[in-house]
Amino acid sequence: MTDMILPPGLMISAPASGTGKTTVMLGLLRALAEDGLTVQPFKSGPDYIDPAFHLAAAGRSSFNLDTWAMAPDLLTAIAGEAAGADIVVAEGSMGLYDGVATRGLTGMGSSAETARRMGWPVVLVLDVGGQAQSAAATALGFRNYAPDLPFAGVILNRCASPRHERLIRLGMERAGLPVLGVLPRRGDLTLPERHLGLIQAVEHPDLDAAIAGYATFLREHVDLEAIRAAAACNAGVAAGPLPVPPAQRIALARDAAFSFTYPHLLEGWHRAGAEILPFSPLADEAPAPDADLVWLPGGYPELHAGPLAAAQTYRAGLRKHAETKPVHGECGGYMALGEALIDKNGTRHEMAGLLGLVTSYEKRKFHLGYRRAHLQAPMPGHAPGAALRGHEFHYSTILAQPDAPLAQVADADGNPVPETGSHRGHVTGTFFHMIAGEPE
Structure with a gap:
């Protein structure tokens, strides 16, 4: 340093x-x-x-x-x-x-x-x-x-x-x-x-x-x-180190539905030599087939649920990748990996179906605050047992979350929260946006 x-x-x-x-x-x-x-x-x-x-x-x-x-x-x-x-x-x-x-x-x-x-x-x-x-x-x-x-x-x-x-x-x-x-x-x-x-x-x-x-x-x-x-x-x-990338070639969803990525994470990934391969689900683009990891950040999928449900090329590419390589979603990205998203008018939109998560905006519920997570299963870049710090901010309600929990999650004061994230096969998701891992 x-x-x-x-x-x-x-x-x-x-x-x-x-x-x-x-x-x-x-x-x-x-x-x-x-x-x-x-x-x-x-x-x-x-x-x-x-x-x-x-x-x-x-x-x-x-x-x-x-x-x-x-x-x-x-x-x-x-x-x-x-x-x-x-x-x-x-x-x-x-x-x-x-x-x-x-x-x-x-x-x-x-x-x-x-x-x-x-x-x-x-x-x-x-x-x-x-x-x-x-x-x-x-x-x-x-x-x-x-x-x-x-x-x-x-x-x-x-x-x-x-x-x-x-x-x-x-x-x-x-x-x-x-x-x-x-x-x-x-x-x-x-x-x-x-x-x-x-x-x-x-x-x-x-x-x-x-x-x-x-x-x-x-x-x-x-x-x-x-x-x-x-x-x-x-x-x-x-000067200390910025966060290291979770993979070498990262296909990153980036458009009006998926845009919430912390700049210090992206800069750390770039600086460590990772390749960021942006793609747009809203434009029905599939993630790069040679990517090591697909990452869906948060954003506003609830405002674009219809186009996401109709984006067949994007969904097929995502499912193909998940057969052998990791896919991770945060908040809006997590919802898009689920079974369905119900918009504020009560209309159900089929999502990628890589997780069983079903979320709804029909009855808004406010979720806000810092989150501390102890991983119970691996997620890209972090092994089981790792402690992560992040922040949750959304208005969706969980109607179904049948998959195994990804982590034990608590608020800033240590009180447990029900939004534990989940995992299935090579797919993981969290409701919190990761800011940093805790030092070992």
Whole structure:
């Protein structure tokens, strides 16, 4: 392992979800890139949609950092992806201090832990609608809750008028908090959403124009020079290894139905010399016949269940591969490997039938949280007995799961969950998206 000096950075966070931090993040990434800077984006926490938006805004791949699921060596290895950049901009998840109750491999999973570990000062995005000087009390509480956390200042979002701004600034001055920007209320500064959060970046009707608009808006209302001056970082980190590939030639489903793959996994696979062979089930493409492994990531199969059921070439190729070689699916990919998927209208769609799993979206049930799995059977890249860390986020209900369980699965606090995954022959599947294996 080698020591690296990383560029200065910032953590864009907020008191809660829904404050506008993602649009601030995208506008800031694009504005800094337009100024000629090489900007490295990161996402704190287990999110697989935001990094694609970050890539579109900055022109550089974004990576997740997760203190609950990742060991310190993996965190520093991923942070090392910032080498060569001029500045780092990371986006937090939920509220700044939100995490789980039981410590994981490095921490509780909060954005504050990521910022503290990397030495990135926090830019707190505040929705100031419906309050004036009281906004300073909120911001002061966030700054003082963890006095050792570096704090850059605040961006005031959804400010109603110049008078409103003056009142809020009075409170911030009294609290000694730098105001880095004031964004007036605008109804068009929102991104389309669906049940897992934002729509995918590839589905946005005019994403580049939207991000360019966010950048222009931030230039008009945010002190970019002050933000750049506030960026900082720890002196250096030791680069460790990224995750190794589960096979040499990996056929990876990649289209609007299957797109949720963590960037650090793909980068680790590439760096170790694995060949990624993308194919599109929605285009009725079969996986490469000479692939060693077929991997179906998560996504939105429930929105494309009809075309998947009709994709005969894809299904025949998948079944042929499974006769002699491994197939693995995560969440949406797991559902697509099952017997059937019932959509929100109650229509049953036949899936690949490689597992007996039947899932339904007719009555939505929310499944969200970190997962720790002890494998009871092998899955690609991991032997029985291995412990894996991941995250589950879906609205489907299991109607049938007749195959043998793949793992004993628990939430972050050690409570067992019924979504154990399953296996049959060369086929395995999990409802959680794997983030990393635990160190032996």
